[in-house]
Amino acid sequence: MIPELGHYALILALAVAIVQSIVPLVGARTGDAVLMDVGTKTAFAQFLLIAFSFGALTYAYANSDFSLATVFENSHSMMPAIYKFTSLWGNHEGSMLLWVLILAAFGALVAAFGANVPTSLKATVLAVQSWIAGLFYLFILLTSNPFARLDPAPLQGRDLNPILQDMGLAIHPPLLYVGYVGFSISFSFAVAALIEGRIDAAWARWVRPWVLLAWIFLTLGIAMGSYWAYYTLGWGGWWFWDPVENASFMPWLAGTALLHSALVMEKREALKVWTILLAILTFSLSLIGTFIVRSGVLTSVHAFASDPARGVFILVILFLLIGGALALFAWRAPALKQGGLFAPISREGALVLNNLLLSTACATVFVGTLYPIALEATTGAKISVGAPFFNSTFAPLFVPLLIAMPFGPLLSWKRGDLRAAAQRLTAAFVIGVAGLIAAFAIEGKPVVALCAVGLAFFVIAGSVFELIERTGLFRASFSIAARRAAGLPRSVWGTVFGHLGLGVTLLGIVCESAWSVEQIGAYKPGATIPLAGYELKFTGLSKRDGPNYQEQVATFDVSENGRSIGVMEPSKRTFAARSMGVSQAALMSRGASQLYLSLGDVNPDSTTTVRAYYKPVVLLIWIGGLIMALGGSLSLSDRRLRVGSPKLARNRAATQPAS
């Protein structure tokens, strides 16, 4: 009964979405306040209905109701409670429901916190948001109903894919989806601005918090996904340039560009048309990501059970939303009023450079991801584009970006002084060189990695330097500097941490790629593996039972300079329900570095294949991601973004009737 109610709530949500996609829009066109206000209420109603529907499915998963097809296929009564819950989105149908739940939640958030936005713009935004929602409800109801029943109901489920039975599944998809779906708001705002035919600095101020929010979550989602892949897949890689990873990385690149161009628009009323286009493209890339994963157009480790019928449906949705938005853009954008002028060397100029490099990088990833499809469609040849392509095209774009990054915040608006900025960055440059020399003293080679370490230190120091500059630390007394620091706008702190985080991530990437130590061999219990100054003594193999698996555990005593520092226990788990095995790596953190052990097969001569890695400062890769997200949060908490300018907006809405 409860699943049927959930299904019914989803149908009701579709009906509400249809109302919301038309009525507020009509209200905004005719200036009818009552009709416009409908959107606010329906947005709440949609959220409540979808939340109910999601709750009903959660109930079915929590109670292992195997009469539901998706529960049967992805759950097992012996699974730990947390995985019973997370297996809800470990499959296509459930993950789509999570997707629309987040979409509805964002709609409700706009309805709740959009009070400072002019009523007609808000009504149009909510209508556009509802077009997206309505199409996806329809998609779920027609092609991927999570409430489909099985008759007779099986007694036991097929279990969740063992690779997904991990805390990563609890964290990674929700974060990533909030990021993906969050960009729908800036998309709706962009489309609404095109419909209204009016964009100004205030538009950027309303949109920026939403972009920031989505960006923070996308950053965290990607970082978490990368760490999950690192410890689960068993060979210590953390980024594979897999099509689906790229599908999440492209919106991140575009979203980062959007974040910066919206800043120019907010401060200087420039780059307006470009910002609108970026807002459309960022969400479009999120949608294309959804399409790629689920349609079966590409193969990937992430692929859901693909179904061409679904693929065609999603393609139609893509065509309506992206095609519609871009057609609207083609029609309305040339008529939009142009922005202000600025010199090439200025804060604006630096941000344009940032946008150029980021969007080119995004285009590179796009080409690399879709090239195999295009080639197969035209010549029939089957190829895959892998890391060598991306490494050799992506790095040349990111290096200038990173070199330019510390300069940006030091240039003033309109007209900047590059030489003065360079002088102020002398200290950062010295620190970069010092980092390079230190890396040379420790590791010696390769030269490229040494230079990259220098660059990372330059970026980190350059980011912090702005803070030192603005607080007068080392010049004034510490208490004055601290007071100044507390008085700085949060957005300054946001910039510092955002840029700092990227430098930290770069440092982690470079050190891990260049100086990881790897030891693969077949060992018998009693053997000792020497690894980067550590000794791993293989003490024995044992068997253990988990709740829904059996595992073979290898125990290693780890010692450094003869002193024991702990035990590592990599294992191989066998899940009976799917007769599938998963290797469980063991990790030991030493500062930001990690020891990594993963088991291979037990060989006929009773040796066990063991892969052991030492990964220097590898944790910095993800710590950098966390720092970037922290920067985003600080920026989001900036007073200006929270308060907005309600009075001004209301006046404008009153004096400027919707065109």
Add this chain to the structure above:
Amino acid sequence: MLVSVCAMSDTADPQATKRRSWLAIAPFAAFAALAILFLFRLGAGDPGKLPSALIGRPAPLISLPPIEGLTGPKGAVPGLDAAAFKGNVTIVNVFASWCVPCHDEAPLFTQLARDSRIRVVGINYKDAADNARRFLGRYGNPYSAVGVDASGRAAIEWGVYGVPETFIVGRDGLIAFKLVGPLTEDNIDSIMRVEIDRALKKG
């Protein structure tokens, strides 16, 4: 993109306005091309389908030992004899007891084996003899011969990506067809039987 950025800063020039409206159409045009590409690929079938370099080449001449203790109605089931390919149309199924899709396709091979015009043989890939015997005992043994490939060497010679995979070897000893992935209710008639008939007709 640079052009559009620059174009944004100049205003009234009519030529610039014209250029801008062309630029504004560009994203839509690019997307339309992309959508056509996607539509094209959706109809193209499974992207996981992999080409085989071995089609039309002779089947590897490797003989494999039998599964210890495996017996059928006519006594011990023999290993795989490479010489036996000549003169028969042979279905070679690479399977393992630990491979989940193999469990699903096993009954379908029993159906295929009823066709007396063909030989159905198996390659037991990286498996324990006990488990393989239990597997064949559970679903019935459709294979007239089963070769053991404990090390996976033979699978490399056959160009196997993963289990299960099924080959059709023609009377001339050349590999005529390869099915990657399991035999299913859907593809047994639409693909497998069609390819078998084609191999039989070839002489």
